[in-house]
Amino acid sequence: MNRETITLSLGADSYDIVLESGCLQQAGDLLNLNRKVLVVTDSGVPESYADTVDAASLAAEVVRIPQGEASKNFDHFRMLLSRMLAFGMGRGDCVVAVGGGVVGDMSGFAAACYMRGIDFYNIPTTVLSQVDSSIGGKTAIDLDGIKNVVGAFYQPCRVLIDPITLSTLSRRQIANGLAEAVKMALCFDPEAFVRFESLDFEAELALLASGQPSPALIRIISDALHTKRDVVEKDEKEQGLRRVLNFGHTLGHGIESVNVRNGMLHGECVALGMLPMCSDSVRKRLLPVLEKLGLPTACSSDPDQVMQAVVHDKKQFAGKIRSILVDTVGTFTEQELSPEELRQRYTKYFSS
Numbered sequence: 001m002n003r004e005t006i007t008l009s010l011g012a013d014s015y016d017i018v019l020e021s022g023c024l025q026q027a028g029d030l031l032n033l034n035r036k037v038l039v040v041t042d043s044g045v046p047e048s049y050a051d052t053v054d055a056a057s058l059a060a061e062v063v064r065i066p067q068g069e070a071s072k073n074f075d076h077f078r079m080l081l082s083r084m085l086a087f088g089m090g091r092g093d094c095v096v097a098v099g100g101g102v103v104g105d106m107s108g109f110a111a112a113c114y115m116r117g118i119d120f121y122n123i124p125t126t127v128l129s130q131v132d133s134s135i136g137g138k139t140a141i142d143l144d145g146i147k148n149v150v151g152a153f154y155q156p157c158r159v160l161i162d163p164i165t166l167s168t169l170s171r172r173q174i175a176n177g178l179a180e181a182v183k184m185a186l187c188f189d190p191e192a193f194v195r196f197e198s199l200d201f202e203a204e205l206a207l208l209a210s211g212q213p214s215p216a217l218i219r220i221i222s223d224a225l226h227t228k229r230d231v232v233e234k235d236e237k238e239q240g241l242r243r244v245l246n247f248g249h250t251l252g253h254g255i256e257s258v259n260v261r262n263g264m265l266h267g268e269c270v271a272l273g274m275l276p277m278c279s280d281s282v283r284k285r286l287l288p289v290l291e292k293l294g295l296p297t298a299c300s301s302d303p304d305q306v307m308q309a310v311v312h313d314k315k316q317f318a319g320k321i322r323s324i325l326v327d328t329v330g331t332f333t334e335q336e337l338s339p340e341e342l343r344q345r346y347t348k349y350f351s352s
């Protein structure tokens with residue numbers, strides 16, 4: 001397959017995203033691993049992926065955290081820093097994330113903090129991390145049940161996206177990641193949304209399961225990366241435009257905080273969080289797409305509990321929460337909604 005290189009132009013923090021089937025096998029050529037390397041992965045990622053990076057490194061330690069959102073916490077973050085220190089890593093060494101958004105967000109934050117910042121590479125292996133979390137430099141951990149409340153903007157030095165790694169991912173995780181790509185298409189890219197409407201999801205899943213790359217999935221990944229690149233280049237630190245990438249996340253993060261112990265996934269909660277925030281006509285087109293992907297469209301979480309988490313949202317300003325609304329596919333508006341207005345949107349949509 002052809003290689004696509006997408007450059008994020010961010011001055012001194014610019015970097016390339018390499019999208020190519022099989023590029024994991026070229027990690028030794030594409031990354032500077034000729035130094036001490038902390039490879040961070042989790043218990044659900046096939047071991048061979050991190051082993052490939054280990055084998056290509058001058059000296060590596062592989063740290064494997066338990067899989068799942070519950071690991072994105074202060075204890076594991078601290079453990080990563082301790083491992084770096086015990087390994088004798090210095091400012092010239094690097095961290096490589098091999099896994100999904102949990103591994104990427106937390107190890108990126110550890111790289112940002114260790115010795116005030118060492119090089120960080122991301123090799124995302126879930127759809128969600130390939131379309132969204134591996135680029136743009138948001139790194140974070142959760143604290144006291146609140147998502148991403150401790151973190152930093154810290155850009156990776158390079159990102160390697162190998163769509164072949166998705167062949168081991170479950171159908172549910174694939175759909176989960178696609179929710180973030182649907183989000184970007186809804187806000188910015190009507191043509192990409194039409195491609196979702198005509199996607200033969202079952203056929204692409206069958207291709208992936210047979211170990212072949214899925215052209216439709218690669219196109220979705222590429223579309224999402226271009227959209228996110230354009231947004232982040234204009235507003236790296238989320239002072240304005242970048243807030244649109246939080247479409248679906250205000251209620252979504254609240255739903256996620258309440259349901260993380262029930263095993264609900266981030267993208268699933270974003271899918272739910274988008275529904276009350278669009279017009280009837282957009283929702284009419286969104287619902288069949290979510291249904292085709294097998295994403296949830298109904299939510300029975302207690303509104304008070306959801307709102308308790310929502311009010312900790314980072315987009316809160318003077319008692320109002322900056323929220324993104326989509327009235328037509330490809331355009332969005334931002335409105336400052338009170339917690340009560342958000343609660344009403346949630347209850348109006350999910351209890352009717």
Ligand SMILES: NC(=O)c1ccc[n+]([C@@H]2O[C@H](COP(=O)([O-])OP(=O)(O)OC[C@H]3O[C@@H](n4cnc5c(N)ncnc54)[C@H](O)[C@@H]3O)[C@@H](O)[C@H]2O)c1
Pocket residue numbers: 042043044045046067068069072099100101102103105125126127128129132133134135136137138139147148165166167168169170173176177180266267
């Ligand atoms: N930084 C950002 O901009 C950003 C954007 C979106 C989401 N996020 C964060 O990302 C996290 C969610 O990421 P995620 O959906 O990747 O979840 P995840 O990292 O928990 O990965 C999902 C599951 O897939 C398994 N897995 C990973 N790669 C695999 C593979 N190739 N084959 C088989 N199994 C594999 C993992 O072990 C895990 O169990 C959330 O914490 C969310 O807040 C961050």
Ligand SMILES: O=C(O)C(=O)C[C@@H](O)[C@H](O)[C@H](O)COP(=O)(O)O
Pocket residue numbers: 132136138147148180238242245246249314
């Ligand atoms: O990159 C961004 O900006 C995003 O908002 C992407 C989101 O999909 C992602 O979930 C992000 O971590 C949410 O940001 P947060 O600041 O609300 O934690």
Ligand SMILES: [Zn+2]
Pocket residue numbers: 132180249266270
């Ligand atoms: Zn998200």
